[in-house]
Amino acid sequence: xxxxxxxxxxxxxxxxxxxxxxxxxxxxxxxxxxxxxxxxxxxxxxxxxxxxxxxxxxxxxxxxxxxxxxxxxxxxxxxxxxxxxxxxxxxxxxxxxxxxxxxxxxxxxxxxxxxxxxxxxxxxxxxxxxxxxxxxxxxxxxxxxxxxxxxxxxxxxxxxxxxxxxxxxxxxxxxxxxxxxxxxxxxxxxxxxxxxxxxxxxxxxxxxxxxxxxxxxxxxxxxxxxxxxxxxxxx
Numbered sequence: 001x002x003x004x005x006x007x008x009x010x011x012x013x014x015x016x017x018x019x020x021x022x023x024x025x026x027x028x029x030x031x032x033x034x035x036x037x038x039x040x041x042x043x044x045x046x047x048x049x050x051x052x053x054x055x056x057x058x059x060x061x062x063x064x065x066x067x068x069x070x071x072x073x074x075x076x077x078x079x080x081x082x083x084x085x086x087x088x089x090x091x092x093x094x095x096x097x098x099x100x101x102x103x104x105x106x107x108x109x110x111x112x113x114x115x116x117x118x119x120x121x122x123x124x125x126x127x128x129x130x131x132x133x134x135x136x137x138x139x140x141x142x143x144x145x146x147x148x149x150x151x152x153x154x155x156x157x158x159x160x161x162x163x164x165x166x167x168x169x170x171x172x173x174x175x176x177x178x179x180x181x182x183x184x185x186x187x188x189x190x191x192x193x194x195x196x197x198x199x200x201x202x203x204x205x206x207x208x209x210x211x212x213x214x215x216x217x218x219x220x221x222x223x224x225x226x227x228x229x230x231x232x233x234x235x
Contacts, residue, residue, distance in 0.1 A: 001059050004029040008053030015168030015203050017054045017070050020161050022199035022216035024078045030221050043224055068103050071161045082158045098154050098162045107169050109136035113176040134178035145184040167194040
């Protein structure tokens with residue numbers, strides 16, 4: 001078996017895990033999960049009872065959910081490539097801190113906006129959710145701009161898993177149009193640099209269902225049924 005990432009479309013936060021897999025360069029497969037339909041289906045919930053993406057099925061058949069857990073799992077094998085750091089080091093603590101901010105503050109800031117969009121909220125309720133979401137997204141951008149400072153990447157002079165996770169979330173500003181990233185020149189510079197990265201371009205093509213040229217270990221896509229059959233055989 002090969003490790004397989006189950007990624008959500010459209011615009012799932014699993015985007016960062018696809019980028020991380022490309023940077024890591026190990027053999028992997030992808031499994032496309034449509035949201036909200038398939039991700040909440042009984043079939044997918046056999047893999048992830050929470051009904052969310054991403055989920056990584058490892059080469060030994062273990063299942064790992066939540067972006068932070070998946071990124072740290074991949075990072076443990078990517079230390080030599082500069083994607084992560086040895087646990088117990090100052091650098092690892094800093095990476096964990098930035099990933100936690102991206103997960104609990106940057107990612108979560110978009111929650112009210114996604115809720116209004118995906119649940120068809122209208123009228124004053126929609127206005128209230130968008131105003132609340134806009135305030136949270138604005139603060140998260142300002143805080144992350146301070147964290148980045150004058151560094152080339154979120155952790156310093158080399159890209160890490162934090163940058164992979166960032167670019168998958170940062171693109172959500174296009175969907176909601178409540179902040180202009182150009183007001184945060186450091187984040188805009190980082191976003192543009194990442195958008196030019198071959199792994200990021202690959203992840204965009206994968207999400208759009210286009211022919212995607214991998215620079216890593218991508219072995220192709222499999223279906224949810226394929227994953228379920230393999231899980232039964234491995235049981």
